[in-house]
Amino acid sequence: MRLRLTLIAAILLLCPGATRPPGLPGPVTDEDYRPVDQAEARLGRLLFYDRILSGNRNIACATCHNPAFATGDGLSLGLGEGAVGLGPARHVAPEDMPEQRIPRNTPPLFNLGARDVTLLFDDGRIAEDASRPSGLRTPLDDSLVTGFHSVLAAQPMFPILSPDEMAGHNLENDVSAAVHEGLITVPGGALDILAGRVAAIPAYRQAFAAINPAIAAGRKIAFADIANALAAFVSLEWRADRSPFDAFLRGQAPLPPDAEAGMRLFYGPAGCSACHSGKFQTDQKFHAMGEPQFGPGEAGRFETNSRDLGRMRVTHDPADAYAFRTPSLRNVTATGPWGHTGAFSDLAKFLGHHTHPATGMEGYDIANATLPAFPEAKKDDLQILKSPDDVAAIAAAARGQPSVNLTAGETAEIIAFLASLRDRASIGGRLGVPDEVPSGLPVDRK
Numbered sequence: 001m002r003l004r005l006t007l008i009a010a011i012l013l014l015c016p017g018a019t020r021p022p023g024l025p026g027p028v029t030d031e032d033y034r035p036v037d038q039a040e041a042r043l044g045r046l047l048f049y050d051r052i053l054s055g056n057r058n059i060a061c062a063t064c065h066n067p068a069f070a071t072g073d074g075l076s077l078g079l080g081e082g083a084v085g086l087g088p089a090r091h092v093a094p095e096d097m098p099e100q101r102i103p104r105n106t107p108p109l110f111n112l113g114a115r116d117v118t119l120l121f122d123d124g125r126i127a128e129d130a131s132r133p134s135g136l137r138t139p140l141d142d143s144l145v146t147g148f149h150s151v152l153a154a155q156p157m158f159p160i161l162s163p164d165e166m167a168g169h170n171l172e173n174d175v176s177a178a179v180h181e182g183l184i185t186v187p188g189g190a191l192d193i194l195a196g197r198v199a200a201i202p203a204y205r206q207a208f209a210a211i212n213p214a215i216a217a218g219r220k221i222a223f224a225d226i227a228n229a230l231a232a233f234v235s236l237e238w239r240a241d242r243s244p245f246d247a248f249l250r251g252q253a254p255l256p257p258d259a260e261a262g263m264r265l266f267y268g269p270a271g272c273s274a275c276h277s278g279k280f281q282t283d284q285k286f287h288a289m290g291e292p293q294f295g296p297g298e299a300g301r302f303e304t305n306s307r308d309l310g311r312m313r314v315t316h317d318p319a320d321a322y323a324f325r326t327p328s329l330r331n332v333t334a335t336g337p338w339g340h341t342g343a344f345s346d347l348a349k350f351l352g353h354h355t356h357p358a359t360g361m362e363g364y365d366i367a368n369a370t371l372p373a374f375p376e377a378k379k380d381d382l383q384i385l386k387s388p389d390d391v392a393a394i395a396a397a398a399r400g401q402p403s404v405n406l407t408a409g410e411t412a413e414i415i416a417f418l419a420s421l422r423d424r425a426s427i428g429g430r431l432g433v434p435d436e437v438p439s440g441l442p443v444d445r446k
C-alpha cells in the first residue's frame, strides 16, 4: 500500500499539468453564503463578546470561541462557567468551581454562514428539516423553536441554557434558577430574562430598533432577535474563502509543490475526500473514526457513565454509535487540539490515528491531550479509557473504515495541503474584537 501510494503520487507529480483530481471542488463564491445584514452583524459582534448573556455575567461566547485561538479555546475539552482565563491558560478557581469539563472539543466557527451548512454540532442535533413547522429539528419541542432565521440562529440557546457552559448552576442567579425549574421559553423564563437584560441597556435597545422596524415601533426585544444577530455576526466575521487553496481553485496562483502533492493524495489515494468532500471539505455526514474519548461524556443527566455515543444520541440507531460529523477542514492547521475530544495536540499524530480508525483507543496516551488540571471534577476524566468494554466498543464501531498507510513524507505533504486551507485574514475576523461592549463587562482578548 505504502509503495503504491508513493508511486501514484510520484507519477502525478512528474506530469505537470496532470488532470485535476476528481472530487476537487469548484471555487467558493458569494452565492455559497446566505446574505448577511451588516448592521445586524455589527450588533451581533457586541453580543458575542458580552458576558451579559451568561447567568453569572462571567463568560461570553468569545471566552470559548476566541479569535486568538482560531475561534476555539486551544484546549482538548474546555472549561465553562466559573473557570477563569483564556485559551490553554484557562483554569478552575476554588471560589466558583465548575462541576465538570465541557464534554466535547470547542469547534471552530468558520464558514457557518454557508448555505451548505444544514446541521450543527458534532452529533447534528440541530438541523434544517423542511418537514417541521419551524423548518428546524432541535432537541427542544417545536413550539419552542420560533423566530430563528437559520440553523445557526437556533444554536445560541444551547450554550446559553447549559448550566456548565453559560447559565450557571441551580439557584445561583436568575437565569440558572429559571433553567433549574424548567422555565425556558415561557414569559419570565430564562430566555426572557436574558432578553430583558439586553433590552435594559440603551445602546442595545437603540441598535435593535435601528435594524428592526417592529422593535422601533415598540415590540419587546425577544431572545430570537439576539440569536439572529449572533448568527449574522458569526456568518460575516469568520467567512474563510481566501486561502492559497481558494486562490488555486480560482486559477489565480499555483499551490506550493508540497501542498499540491498533498492535495493529490487528499483527493486521490489517501481517500480523505470520500468524507471531506465539497467546497468546505465536509460531507456533513457521520462516521465512527475510533477517536479516543475521555472527560465527562454526553451521558444523560442521571447516568453516571462517561460515554459519548455521538450521532446515536440523536437517532437512537445503534448503527450510529460513536459516529461524529465530518468537520470542515478550513483553517484546520490552526484549530488544534484535533478530534471531537481534542485527543491529539499534534496534527501528524492525529492523522496517524485517523488513517487507522479501527485501532480505536489502543495505545492512546492522555498526554497527547491539552487539559488543564481539574482533580475536583465530578467524574474521572479517564473513566472510558480505563474501561476495556468501552474501548472495545469504540474500536468495533470503526472497524469498517478504510485504513491507509502514509509515509512520514506523505503525511507532511497532506499537512502542507491542509495548511493551504488557511485563510490568515479570516482567523482574526472581519470586524475583530470590540474594545468594549454595552454592558461594560470585561471583553475576552489575549
Ligand code: HEC
Residues within 6 Å of the ligand: 048, 053, 059, 060, 061, 062, 063, 064, 065, 078, 079, 080, 081, 102, 104, 105, 106, 107, 108, 109, 112, 119, 120, 121, 122, 123, 152, 155, 156, 157, 159, 160, 164, 165, 166, 230, 234
Ligand atoms: C463553555 C464554552 C462555550 C461557550 C461559552 C460557547 N460555546 Fe459554542 N461550542 C462549544 C462546544 C464545546 C461546542 C460543540 C458542542 C457539540 O458539538 O456538542 C460548541 C458549538 C458551537 C457551534 C456549532 C459549531 C458547529 O460546527 O457545529 C456554534 C455555532 C457555536 N458553538 C457558537 C456559540 C455562540 C454563539 C455562543 C454564545 C452564545 C457559544 N457558542 C458559547 C463551546 C462553547
Ligand code: HEC
Residues within 6 Å of the ligand: 266, 270, 271, 272, 273, 274, 275, 276, 286, 287, 288, 289, 290, 291, 324, 325, 326, 327, 329, 332, 335, 337, 338, 339, 340, 341, 351, 354, 355, 401, 402, 404, 414
Ligand atoms: C470515513 C470518513 C473519513 C475519512 C476517509 C477521513 N476523515 Fe477526517 N474526519 C472524519 C470525521 C468523522 C472526523 C471527526 C472525527 C471525530 O472527532 O470523532 C474527522 C476529523 C478530521 C480532522 C480533525 C478536524 C478537527 O477539527 O478536529 C482532520 C484534520 C481530518 N479529519 C483530516 C483527514 C485527512 C487528511 C484524511 C485522509 C488521510 C481524512 N481526514 C479521512 C471523517 C473522515
